Amino acid sequence: xxxxxxAKPKDYKSSVKPIWCPGCGHFSVLNAxxxxxxxxxxxxxxxxxxxxxxxxxxxxxxxxxxGFHGVHGRGLAIAQGLKVARPDLTVIALGGDGDGFSIGGNxxxxxxxxxVNITYIAMDNEVYGMTKGQASPTTAAxxxxxxxxxxxxxxxxxxxxxxxxxxxxxxxxxxYSGNPNQLARLIAEAVEHPGFSFVHVLxxxxxxxxxxxxxxxxxxxxxxxxxxxxxxAASLFLHENGFQTGVxxxxxxxxxxxxxxxxxxxxxxxxFRL
Amino acid sequence: xxxxxxxxxxxxxxxxGVISVGELLLQAWAKEGGRGLLRKAFGPQIRGGESAxxxxxxxxxxxxxxxxxxxxxAFDWNNFTRFGDEIRIARDALVICEPACDPPPEVLAAxxxxxxFPMARLAADTHAEGRVNMFALGLLGxxxxxxxxxxxxxxxxxxxxxxxxxxxxxxxxxSAGTTQAPDCELSLPKMGAKGAWYMSGNQAAGLGAxxxxxxxxxxxxxxxxxxxxxxxxxxxxxxxxxxxxxEDELAAINMTIGAAFGGVPSLTATSxxxxxLMTESIGLAVASETPVTILNVMRGGxxxxxxxxxxxxxxxxxxxxLHGDAPHLVLAPLDIADCVFTSGWAVNLAQxxxxxxxxxxxxxxxxxxxxxxxxxxxxxxxxGAQDNDNDYLRYRLTDSGVSTLAIPGDxxxxxTADGLEHDEKGTPSARDDDHQLQLAKRARKLTTYNYxxxxxxxxGNGQVALVCFGSxxxxxxxxxxxxxxxxxxxxxxxxxxxxxLQREQLTAALEACNTVFVVEQNHGGxxxxxxxxxxxxxQALHSYSRAGPVPLSGxxxxxxxxxxxxx
Numbered sequence: 001x002x003x004x005x006x007a008k009p010k011d012y013k014s015s016v017k018p019i020w021c022p023g024c025g026h027f028s029v030l031n032a033x034x035x036x037x038x039x040x041x042x043x044x045x046x047x048x049x050x051x052x053x054x055x056x057x058x059x060x061x062x063x064x065x066x067g068f069h070g071v072h073g074r075g076l077a078i079a080q081g082l083k084v085a086r087p088d089l090t091v092i093a094l095g096g097d098g099d100g101f102s103i104g105g106n107x108x109x110x111x112x113x114x115x116v117n118i119t120y121i122a123m124d125n126e127v128y129g130m131t132k133g134q135a136s137p138t139t140a141a142x143x144x145x146x147x148x149x150x151x152x153x154x155x156x157x158x159x160x161x162x163x164x165x166x167x168x169x170x171x172x173x174x175x176y177s178g179n180p181n182q183l184a185r186l187i188a189e190a191v192e193h194p195g196f197s198f199v200h201v202l203x204x205x206x207x208x209x210x211x212x213x214x215x216x217x218x219x220x221x222x223x224x225x226x227x228x229x230x231x232x233a234a235s236l237f238l239h240e241n242g243f244q245t246g247v248x249x250x251x252x253x254x255x256x257x258x259x260x261x262x263x264x265x266x267x268x269x270x271x272f273r274l
Numbered sequence: 275x276x277x278x279x280x281x282x283x284x285x286x287x288x289x290x291g292v293i294s295v296g297e298l299l300l301q302a303w304a305k306e307g308g309r310g311l312l313r314k315a316f317g318p319q320i321r322g323g324e325s326a327x328x329x330x331x332x333x334x335x336x337x338x339x340x341x342x343x344x345x346x347x348a349f350d351w352n353n354f355t356r357f358g359d360e361i362r363i364a365r366d367a368l369v370i371c372e373p374a375c376d377p378p379p380e381v382l383a384a385x386x387x388x389x390x391f392p393m394a395r396l397a398a399d400t401h402a403e404g405r406v407n408m409f410a411l412g413l414l415g416x417x418x419x420x421x422x423x424x425x426x427x428x429x430x431x432x433x434x435x436x437x438x439x440x441x442x443x444x445x446x447x448x449s450a451g452t453t454q455a456p457d458c459e460l461s462l463p464k465m466g467a468k469g470a471w472y473m474s475g476n477q478a479a480g481l482g483a484x485x486x487x488x489x490x491x492x493x494x495x496x497x498x499x500x501x502x503x504x505x506x507x508x509x510x511x512x513x514x515x516x517x518x519x520x521e522d523e524l525a526a527i528n529m530t531i532g533a534a535f536g537g538v539p540s541l542t543a544t545s546x547x548x549x550x551l552m553t554e555s556i557g558l559a560v561a562s563e564t565p566v567t568i569l570n571v572m573r574g575g576x577x578x579x580x581x582x583x584x585x586x587x588x589x590x591x592x593x594x595x596l597h598g599d600a601p602h603l604v605l606a607p608l609d610i611a612d613c614v615f616t617s618g619w620a621v622n623l624a625q626x627x628x629x630x631x632x633x634x635x636x637x638x639x640x641x642x643x644x645x646x647x648x649x650x651x652x653x654x655x656x657x658g659a660q661d662n663d664n665d666y667l668r669y670r671l672t673d674s675g676v677s678t679l680a681i682p683g684d685x686x687x688x689x690t691a692d693g694l695e696h697d698e699k700g701t702p703s704a705r706d707d708d709h710q711l712q713l714a715k716r717a718r719k720l721t722t723y724n725y726x727x728x729x730x731x732x733x734g735n736g737q738v739a740l741v742c743f744g745s746x747x748x749x750x751x752x753x754x755x756x757x758x759x760x761x762x763x764x765x766x767x768x769x770x771x772x773x774x775l776q777r778e779q780l781t782a783a784l785e786a787c788n789t790v791f792v793v794e795q796n797h798g799g800x801x802x803x804x805x806x807x808x809x810x811x812x813q814a815l816h817s818y819s820r821a822g823p824v825p826l827s828g829x830x831x832x833x834x835x836x837x838x839x840x841x
Contacts, residue, residue: 081529
């Protein structure tokens, strides 16, 4: 998707100053998001950003749309309830790797399966930043920087894209905070996708994982078009290095819930009268 | 006691159609103008466990569980004995059973009129696919003097999805049961006005919520709340609303909050374990001032407890289960018909006061079905806040504490709702003044609102008061009647609004009393402790608390009260 701005990205920013550390990848995600909004000419009044808890989940307050900053791990549930009740709105859920894949993991699985027409942006820095640097579900097994797990977490990290695919997500992309222009394109495409769209963003934590600045050397844009075959996608997600970016998977699947049909009777008391 | 009552127990194996017999019998009874209650008792098994339809035919609509049974129809004795003390046989009861097996000693001890009747064989003789439960329906229908055509019509309606042969067999068996029923004298309650309604408390709570505007429900299945959801699924479809079966209770409450944030009145229903899982997010609804209603159908606890039986033991968690200072509403319906009113009121209050309302129903009223006059609806609506200021502030500090609630789509009122403490605009804040002011605002909107007369049902006059909440009301009022016969006049106060507690009104209601009994169905005296902590009492204060699973008994309450006040 080539983005041609219909409005200015800065028009979508609120006056609230982010709490993020200087150099945090989430600034890029915020910029990419507002850039995507500007390109889509999104109506601020009809857009809701929903999040859980964590550094990245602070983002809704920084955007001049409606927003809901919920409790840890439950952003996807709030977003789905909102979209089902108000299908006219553009609903975007976002949060971090701990929020989305650990405490909110069950909601992630079922959001992929349910396929409500929302976008989920997971800002993955492989660490719990807000609680000062503990290992998350995507942290490498030997990452020994946390006093909580001084020898590393010792367990294999999640592969979010593989998990999403296995759970039935119809649209999966990966972006990188170091490439905000590409990320803006991915987000815009995700928002336009008529179903659940999952954008996995490698968003570096400069404070607790300074080694992530090396990501720029390994991140690569995937040249091939999005896979439409689940077998091929499974093979890709299980064997890749996790640093390929782009729209990785795009399979047509009807979103839920289906459109309602007109009912013959609207009398809800009829069953109670003998 | 008001008028004649007749209690009938029908017991058998789960899946044998015992409940269907009870339902059809009560429906046919109601069609003639009769009043009555059907309680369903189950073991934990889905199929093959014990199952009982416990009918109480009455002349009033004050429905307590039967103390003992005047008629028992047992398909077998194995399943009957599994209920233990829950089904006691009245002296001289009519007991109908198969000839092959002898009744257990506790049944014979009541010296019943024993009617050994080969129901299974007669059903099989009638039709190759004949089922004994339909034969029993015909037999019992005849004993109650119910018209055969009415039984047949109701049965065909119930079996409309079944194959033709199945329906044909059912009708043949009902007819055979009617014609072969022996003559037995039963003292029947008088009929009342025809045209009554027939519904369970769970259905009534669902109806009240939908009529109050609920158009979104998210929930996770749990006994004994699942049938609220099953009814609401159909109701919401008719009203173009939505029901989402969530992956767990954490998702259910958060989906409900999300839909409510979108301006759609929303509800979730659950029972104790689910309520426990939801509490963090109910606090989010309170802090973000998002209106949600949580219908909690109480069952025996703690932990998995006794899922299929009733108890009023979730009062503590409903009142005190949220972390931080999180003022919210707690209500309790007083009976099956009142489930319509109270759940409607809860939705209206939650919407108007922009907070969470927890409704404490229970398995007894939730899963019992009753014949009731058309239920009273809650008409009261909370007036919305008027924000004339050009600069929209979602959490503006107003006198009433209620601020204007914008919803997505509203032009130029954009805000981010937040569970983090926030300033008037909604921007996260850890400042002392913002915290103090927002805490006070959220408390103020509940304490300054005028809840009117619906806070409790106050009945009778006397120096002794029985105070209870929710479904204990019927047993408490039965106790009051029994005590009046002993010359002890009693005032009953059945609390419908538990939080915020209407202290002034309750004090005034108890002004003429010198003795107060707090009656509830739990072990620890949760209401008693709450009232003692919240109020000063001039009266001698007593606690009557008895945990489930056996329903509260007016007789037992009356005995305990009489003992105390006549000493």
